[in-house]
Amino acid sequence: MKRLTFLLFSLAFSCFQLLAQEVIRQQLLNRLQEIQKRGIMFGHQDDPFYGLGWNDRAVAGGHSDILATSADYPAVMGFELGGIEVGDEKSLDSVPFTRIREELLAHVGRGGIATVSWHPRNPLTGGTAWDNKNTDVVHSILPGGSQHQKFIVWMKRLSAFLQSLKDEQGNAVPFIFRPWHENSGAWFWWGKTICTTEQYKALWCTLQDHLLADGLTNIVWSWSPNYGLKDDDFDTYPGHERVDIIGLDAYQQPNGEEAFISTLNKDLSRVCELAKEGKRLVALTECGYQNVPDSTWWTRVLKPQIEKYPLCYFLVWRNADHRQYFAPSPITKDAPDFRKMVKDERILMLKDISPSPTLPVGARFEK
Ligand code: BMA
Numbered sequence: 118m119k120r121l122t123f124l125l126f127s128l129a130f131s132c133f134q135l136l137a138q139e140v141i142r143q144q145l146l147n148r149l150q151e152i153q154k155r156g157i158m159f160g161h162q163d164d165p166f167y168g169l170g171w172n173d174r175a176v177a178g179g180h181s182d183i184l185a186t187s188a189d190y191p192a193v194m195g196f197e198l199g200g201i202e203v204g205d206e207k208s209l210d211s212v213p214f215t216r217i218r219e220e221l222l223a224h225v226g227r228g229g230i231a232t233v234s235w236h237p238r239n240p241l242t243g244g245t246a247w248d249n250k251n252t253d254v255v256h257s258i259l260p261g262g263s264q265h266q267k268f269i270v271w272m273k274r275l276s277a278f279l280q281s282l283k284d285e286q287g288n289a290v291p292f293i294f295r296p297w298h299e300n301s302g303a304w305f306w307w308g309k310t311i312c313t314t315e316q317y318k319a320l321w322c323t324l325q326d327h328l329l330a331d332g333l334t335n336i337v338w339s340w341s342p343n344y345g346l347k348d349d350d351f352d353t354y355p356g357h358e359r360v361d362i363i364g365l366d367a368y369q370q371p372n373g374e375e376a377f378i379s380t381l382n383k384d385l386s387r388v389c390e391l392a393k394e395g396k397r398l399v400a401l402t403e404c405g406y407q408n409v410p411d412s413t414w415w416t417r418v419l420k421p422q423i424e425k426y427p428l429c430y431f432l433v434w435r436n437a438d439h440r441q442y443f444a445p446s447p448i449t450k451d452a453p454d455f456r457k458m459v460k461d462e463r464i465l466m467l468k469d470i471s472p473s474p475t476l477p478v479g480a481r482f483e484k
Contacts (some may be wrong), residue, residue, distance in 0.1 A: 228471025
């Protein structure tokens, strides 16, 4: 009898937790809807870990190229989990997972929005996410495939990390998760021509169902193909019931301004149409112009395009080092133009979405 009471109690408790997390997820979705009516949030990948001329190991916590340039944090921060699946201590971009957890929770704690990407290794060959030669890989990890058991272990490791994203009270925090991205391109092992449309959708469902079964009902799901979309790319859309944010990844190539503008507009129009039909949110989940060689790019090229669409955020990729960066820093030529862009009341930074964000001790910035 005691055992039965305990069992019933545990069951009721888990149900309560799942429901509470679903409420948290819904609150994030409502918040994104509300914010989108006011403007577009700016986001930056790996913002608090490294930037131009500094890294985490060398400066006190709280540093950020965006904070140093514009006196505010990005509203959205992107965090990358590649490597978690094989049990590594650091991400493929050399950030310890303990720091990722710390900074993601700090950002959510100060009222920001977190989005998580994942570049898992190739489970069939052991290569990187970009190892795209073997077209059997997705088939091999689906139920019945030779690598299915291995992939279950990989999903469990990912799931354990995601489940550890809890605030000080022990409550799960809501975040955006954006797996299997840029699948309209053929550079990742889950990309076009490497797997079939059916295999891609099965891959999406396998991961989503696994995480949901693990109780991760606090996730807002984002699907984001790469721009330059063809009609059949929409065949891989997992469906309105499985996606909350329809995203797009779009990078301008050197001397490719005209093509960037026209393709971006074409694709954003289509993506917005699909989102409208399913009452989903839309975001420019990755964008940028590597090393921003044009010092007026933010206000002359990017901003005029994105403000035509009901996007909730746009996120630029990481400031890896002087060879590859996408966001400004106080020493780059585009910094004044970036400041001009974020001054616009419709471009939203952390202070615009969080009434009293706490800046960490030691945070430095220049006006
Ligand atoms: C890519 C590059 C890589 C990085 C990967 C995952 O676009 O920045 O250097 O490892 O994203 O963050």
